[in-house]
Amino acid sequence: MVRLDEDSKRALSQAAELRQISVSDYVRTVTVAQAKREVLAAQSQSIALCPDEQLAFWQALQEPVRLTASQKRLGALMRGRK
Secondary structure (H helix, E strand, O other), rough: OOOOOHHHHHHHHHHHHHHHHHHHHHHHHHHHHHHHHHHHHHHOOOOOOOHHHHHHHHHHHHHHOOHHHHHHHHHHHOOOOO
């Protein structure tokens, strides 16, 4: 069902070995738990982000806004200027 490159396969094997379970059991345990969290978040209309995603989101919010030419024209129009 899912094709993986060698690095991904190796990472899954190492993680499964750390838990002393099969790769299939590891994938099932991790993916089902994550899928349930995502469904629950969607149902509660909340956003669930992992730490890396949280950082990327925060950094994106810190970036200065770059208005397009159309947005600048609209802003001027709304302020009563041409």
